[in-house]
Amino acid sequence: MDDFERQLMQAMSRTDPPGAFEAKVLARVAREADGRSGLWRWFSRPVTLRWASVALALVMVATGVTWQRERERERGEQALAKLELALKITSEKLQKIDREIPK
Amino acid sequence: MAGASQEAARESGSATDAEPRTFLTALRAHQAMVFSLAYHFLRDRNAAEEVAQDVFLELHRHWDELGSDDHVKFWLRRVASNRCIDRARRRKYQPIVALDDVPEPSTPGEPSDFLLNQKLRDLVSALPEKPRMVMVLRYQEEMMPEQIATLLGMPVSTVKSHLQRSLAMLREKAVRSLGEVR
Structure with missing residues (x-):
């Protein structure tokens, strides 16, 4: 190792972090631990209650999906009825015009 | 410090x-x-x-x-x-300035250690990412090329090549700007 490298080593010597670094890290660790404990509380509920929550969530999702599909089906039927009516009216008008045109 | x-x-x-x-x-x-x-x-x-x-x-x-x-x-x-x-x-x-754009010191003559160290840190910070990290690990942590290679998951030959090239560049730049570096 030559003088230049030794100088480089001196220039790159370790530097202290800003004040309160340790406290800031510990505060972040504590915050994360709090967050995890909230999740942990949920997981550590009695099994029946935990599964009941999951089942309720599933039922709600299934109900929402079914309701959405039913609405779409109803909308489709209504659109079809309107179309049939329109065709029927058009057909009647065409027949009427056809009758009125002198042959 | x-x-x-x-x-x-x-x-x-x-x-x-x-x-x-x-x-x-x-x-x-x-x-x-x-x-x-x-x-x-x-x-x-x-x-x-x-x-x-x-x-x-x-x-x-x-x-x-x-x-x-x-x-x-x-x-x-x-x-x-x-x-x-x-x-x-x-x-x-990216480094605040490119290696070639690092300004020459405004005061000619013998620079103080503080200025020299500052200058060297600036030169290192202008290196590309991988060579820069290799240099930091070598000269801050005093790690051997083999240890750096293991740490960064790269071949030892690459680490040695980064070190040689970076050192040569820094030396050249430092000699040009400071004159006194051996």
Whole structure:
């Protein structure tokens, strides 16, 4: 190792972090631990209650999906009825015009 | 300025080994190492502090998986290096000035150690990411090329090549600007 490298080593010597670094890290660790404990509380509920929550969530999702599909089906039927009516009216008008045109 | 406590901890891993291995003792023993890695690489105290905090938070998450203090130190160096490089790439944390654009010192003659050190840190910070990290690990942590290769997951020949090329560039630039460097 030559003088230049030794100088480089001196220039790159370790530097202290800003004040309160340790406290800031510990505060972040504590915050994360709090967050995890909230999740942990949920997981550590009695099994029946935990599964009941999951089942309720599933039922709600299934109900929402079914309701959405039913609405779409109803909308489709209504659109079809309107179309049939329109065709029927058009057909009647065409027949009427056809009758009125002198042959 | 290097902290006496951190220097002591750095010199003697055994000083901390004597204490029971806790997260707090690891934090106290290695905070200067992690912060300095990030600071010498990023050259931004706020960014370096943020990276160092993230590294220690990650250490806390993995604390139970780590064994000896050497293992902890290796893990910290590796995670800190990767995070610094990621951050530099993500935020385009390119050196503030390109190596060739580093200004010549305004005062000719013998520069003080402070100015010389500042100049050398600026020159290192102008290197591309991988060579920069290799240089920081070599000259801050005094690691051997083989250790750096293991830490960064690159061939030893690549590490040696980065070191040689970076040193040659720095030497040339320093000689040009300072004149006195041997």
